[in-house]
Amino acid sequence: MANPIIEIRNVHKRFGTYVALHDVNLTIEKGEIVTLLGPSGCGKSTLMRMVAGFDDPTEGEIKIGGKSVNGTPPDRRPVNMVFQRYALFPHLDVFDNIAFGLRVKRLPSREVTERVKHMISVVQLDQFKHRYIHELSGGQCQRVALARALINEPEVLLLDEPLAALDLKIRQHMLAEMKRIHEATGAAFLYVTHDQDEALFLSDRIVLLEKGKILQVDTPHDIYRKPRSLFAAKFLGETNLIPATVVRTGPTGTHLRAKDGTVFFSNQDVVAKDGQAVTVSLRPEAITLQSNPGAGSGEGTSATAVCRQSTFLGSRTFVDALVGSNTHIRIQRTGISDIPPVGGNVSISWRPEDVVVLAH
Incomplete structure (x- = not known):
């Protein structure tokens, strides 16, 4: 300095x-x-x-x-x-x-x-x-x-x-x-x-x-x-931590797959090898939720989920959703917006730059 x-x-x-x-x-x-x-x-x-x-x-x-x-x-x-x-x-x-x-x-x-x-x-x-x-x-x-x-x-x-x-x-x-x-x-x-x-x-x-x-x-x-x-991911704020495996790495980014088949793509720097077990960190506020299933955009950046619970906190609402059989995702929505009914299907999506890959 x-x-x-x-x-x-x-x-x-x-x-x-x-x-x-x-x-x-x-x-x-x-x-x-x-x-x-x-x-x-x-x-x-x-x-x-x-x-x-x-x-x-x-x-x-x-x-x-x-x-x-x-x-x-x-x-x-x-x-x-x-x-x-x-x-x-x-x-x-x-x-x-x-x-x-x-x-x-x-x-x-x-x-x-x-x-x-x-x-x-x-x-x-x-x-x-x-x-x-x-x-x-x-x-x-x-x-x-x-x-x-x-x-x-x-x-x-x-x-x-x-x-x-x-x-x-x-x-x-x-x-x-x-x-x-x-x-x-x-x-x-x-x-x-x-x-x-x-x-x-x-x-x-x-x-x-x-x-x-x-x-x-x-x-x-x-x-x-x-x-x-x-x-660091757990201590600062709230995040979704999802076990995954590296499918392939390349100059444009890293492809990963969760146990239930959900695909993630990260364009952040990743120090991991193909086939390596890692954890994906995805912040709740980085996830977009839409009530019409299949509305996500971009391959590997979206999934269909089932709404399990919503928690209203005034300026924020947290939606807990289930992807596949065992991947739990928490989404944060700001402002006043429609909240999907419990048990309803929703579409969630995220940007590659918000997917953080953490090696074990």
Whole structure:
């Protein structure tokens, strides 16, 4: 990368005989928002704690701004951290909470006031600057925590599941706020979450971890549309996973066949041999459903199915259908549209670019 701010090289972390991280390599550029995503116990918080300085690698090296920080205490690193539980001072108002770090540095009072006023404006808390923490909502408290962390102008802001304690609507609002604050400050954000929607919305790149290893580093679009493993396909969003066999591969794409005879064609890059057992991943929203059987278009991109169940969720409806004797397919329809009756035949179709082939 042209402007790396964090370089993590061959990092291992062991706690006794337990391996928390195994051979992690990652580079983060200045101004990026990079999210560490994965289930509980995958190592994402351990990796963030090592960048923050609360733990050291068992092996390997971490650099920030081109300098090794192995053994450097947290207060001597150019980073600040926002925790899930805010860690704000209840006896101080908003202004004094944000000013705390600057006053510890013994900066002139006038400079402190000017910088705090600017940061309060960035997080849009001008009307609340003299309120105490117990007088604020959860989202407002999180903005105070962000402002207090950013006031010291860190090169990297570390965010460890900062929205986990908020309800859904406030969380959605705060995600948009964080994007706006990031654009206003230009700091690199390293964000930890197990929530796929947060990662997809916020990130420039997503780092997917499982059992202490990095499985994939990609843009939100590519990690969702082009997962490289069964774990990635299942963990990010919902998908149909269909056992299949490679019929033939060629320069234009790969032909596959499911056990019930359904034919798939993929024009994505596939690393598989003829006759190999694989799994086809097909997202529910990538499937088109029509009520008149046989209406699909294109050889190998359509099938007739039987509607087994439909689930209405307001802006979306999920239709569960059966292809052949044992291939279950879930289809997502958006907006208000006719839903086929249970037991009725339907035609489903998909595009070759939406068929992802995952080798075992």
